[in-house]
Amino acid sequence: xxxxxxxxxxxxxxxxxxxxxxxxxxxxxxxxxxxxxxxxxxxxxxxxxxxxxxxxxxxxxxxxxxxxxxxxxxxxxxxxxxxxxxxxxxxxxxxxxxxxxxxxxxxxxxxxxxxxxxxxxxxxxxxxxxxxxxxxxxxxxxxxxxxxxxxxxxxxxxxxxxxxxxxxxxxxxxxxxxxxxxxxxxxxxxxxxxxxxxxxxxxxxxxxxxxxxxxxxxxxxxxxxxxxxxxxxxxxxxxxxxxxxxxxxxxxxxxxxxxxxxxxxxxxxxxxxxxxxxxxxxxxxxxxxxxxxxxxxxxxxxxxxxxxxxxxxxxxxxxxxxxxxxxxxxxxxxxxxxxxxxxxxxxxxxxxxxxxxxxxxxxxxxxxxxxxxxxxxxxxxxxxxxxxxxxxxxxxxxxxxxxxxxxxxxxxxxxxxxxxxxxxxxxxxxxxxxxxxxxxxxxxxxxxxxx
Numbered sequence: 001x002x003x004x005x006x007x008x009x010x011x012x013x014x015x016x017x018x019x020x021x022x023x024x025x026x027x028x029x030x031x032x033x034x035x036x037x038x039x040x041x042x043x044x045x046x047x048x049x050x051x052x053x054x055x056x057x058x059x060x061x062x063x064x065x066x067x068x069x070x071x072x073x074x075x076x077x078x079x080x081x082x083x084x085x086x087x088x089x090x091x092x093x094x095x096x097x098x099x100x101x102x103x104x105x106x107x108x109x110x111x112x113x114x115x116x117x118x119x120x121x122x123x124x125x126x127x128x129x130x131x132x133x134x135x136x137x138x139x140x141x142x143x144x145x146x147x148x149x150x151x152x153x154x155x156x157x158x159x160x161x162x163x164x165x166x167x168x169x170x171x172x173x174x175x176x177x178x179x180x181x182x183x184x185x186x187x188x189x190x191x192x193x194x195x196x197x198x199x200x201x202x203x204x205x206x207x208x209x210x211x212x213x214x215x216x217x218x219x220x221x222x223x224x225x226x227x228x229x230x231x232x233x234x235x236x237x238x239x240x241x242x243x244x245x246x247x248x249x250x251x252x253x254x255x256x257x258x259x260x261x262x263x264x265x266x267x268x269x270x271x272x273x274x275x276x277x278x279x280x281x282x283x284x285x286x287x288x289x290x291x292x293x294x295x296x297x298x299x300x301x302x303x304x305x306x307x308x309x310x311x312x313x314x315x316x317x318x319x320x321x322x323x324x325x326x327x328x329x330x331x332x333x334x335x336x337x338x339x340x341x342x343x344x345x346x347x348x349x350x351x352x353x354x355x356x357x358x359x360x361x362x363x364x365x366x367x368x369x370x371x372x373x374x375x376x377x378x379x380x381x382x383x384x385x386x387x388x389x390x391x392x393x394x395x396x397x398x399x400x401x402x403x404x405x406x407x408x409x410x411x412x413x414x415x416x417x418x419x420x421x422x423x424x425x426x427x428x429x430x431x432x433x434x435x436x437x438x439x440x441x442x443x444x445x446x447x448x449x450x451x
Contacts, residue, residue: 004288004295004318007063007162008311011300012042016051016062018308021404021444023315026061027051028094030300031085034074035065035094049088056089064090067116069097079107086111092136105134112136117164122148124155131159137293138162142169146283146348150290160293165280166310166335167298169346171197198341200254216250216260279343281317281331288321305371305390305446306338308402333367337448368451369400373426375445378437384416385437385445387426393449394425401437402446409450410437 008019010027019027029035029043029051043051048064055062064085068074078100086108093111095101096118104111114137115121115130122141130138137160140149144163153161170177177197207217250260278298280287287295295318297310313331320328336343373387393399397412415423416434426433437445 002291002293004322005061005162005293006311006315006318007294007296008307009167009297009300009302010043010051010062010307011302012304013047013051013054014042015300015302015304015307016055018304018444019311020055020058020060022308022311023404024060024311026063026091026294027055028063028065028296028300030065031082033081034068034070034078034100045084048085052088052090055091061091063092063094063114065094065116066100067094067096067118068100069118070100075099075103079103083107094139101133101135109134114160114162115139117141124152127152127156127159127161131156136160139164139296142278143347145350146286146290149287149292153291157291161291162294162296163287163292164278164298165284165287165295165314167278168195169276169278169344201251202254204250204252204260206250206260276342276344277340278346279332279335279340280345280348281314281335282327282329283345283348284314284317285321285327288318302339303371308444308446309334309338312402312404312407330367337367337369337371369448370451371446372399372449373433373447375401375437375442375447378439378442378445380439383436383439384434385442386418387433387435387447389426389431389433390429391449392426392428393447395423398450400448400450402448403442404444408438 005025006023007026007028008015008024010016010019010029016027016029029048031048032044052062066082070078082104091112092114093104094114094116095104096116101113101115104113113135115135117139119126119130119139120141120143121127121130121138122144127138139162140152142164144152149161149163177193205217207215252258252260284295295314297307297314299306299310313334316328317331320326370391372391372393373389375385376388377386379385393412395412395415399410399412401408401410412435414436415426417423418432418434420434423433
């Protein structure tokens, strides 16, 4: 089988370095004004040039997201702003807007373009269209099944295809949600999404005034069980519609008490939900067999621990698939330790097989860990490593050393502060401690404590 690219997120130089160290073939970052990640974006001009140069020195690739859906003001400045960026030599631009793609093709005809998932490509005819427009790779919509991807590959054998395998899911076709713009006047398609779909909400009943306005209902108690019953009845399209489904409600976000946001039901239920995160590592083998060129991990605002762990796990899954080795279900448990909102395999497969159900229920619970430290230096003479503590751990704890060359378990048998005084416990983030570790290349070493 041909090489399959592992593409990791890089919101910072540090994350990029961890991604490459733990197995990524390429990273993607965003030019803030024209990508969909304005916040937590470390790649301004100096770092962008540095990141692209470092990637190329390692024989890796650096893709630049310019996938904004622009209004007129950004159109007018695009060519001028992008000229110095193109000169830095990114390996491709990730783009969604047809106008910007046209302008890029005219100005820089040799610049490879990857069609962003924001373009919502869900069929082979669209892939063929974009191929004729000079696009080198299409990032397929997250809303496709494995069988649909296989059909697209069959119909478009000479087009590069990329799919997401891990990370956040939108509650609309990828990136097309308007909740953040509605609630905060921060438009997802301009790169300022506040992930409103993931906030915690309380639901309060509303009542209509004589003037047709809605206010908080007085002396009215609405239980979440009643509300869910109403939503479920409406969503299932039952013959008998629950009366609560016709009411108007207010949503009160946990961090904004007193700010009441109206939400209404119709025959299809509500449109506000908190999607689980995508985890499709069990489908890597099938995606490799289909002939997908690149498997992509979402998370440009996530930590370096997340980037390292996901890169390492998906690298193993890809290498196993290419070598004909069976899937390692233990990888499900490894990914379960990352911050997540529950996992789903999205639209890839409507129902998991019995075998995969056993994987998910078993291995996800058997490898419980917490990120507890980052190895900052190692003294081979004393055998002691300096550790920047991220979460509590103590003498006697079993830790996993997470290293690019392979992981290993250790028991912490002693601990010292930076002055050499013995300690029994590092109580949490902010501590700097020294512990004995086996000899290893610890430039990108991380530690996780087993529960």
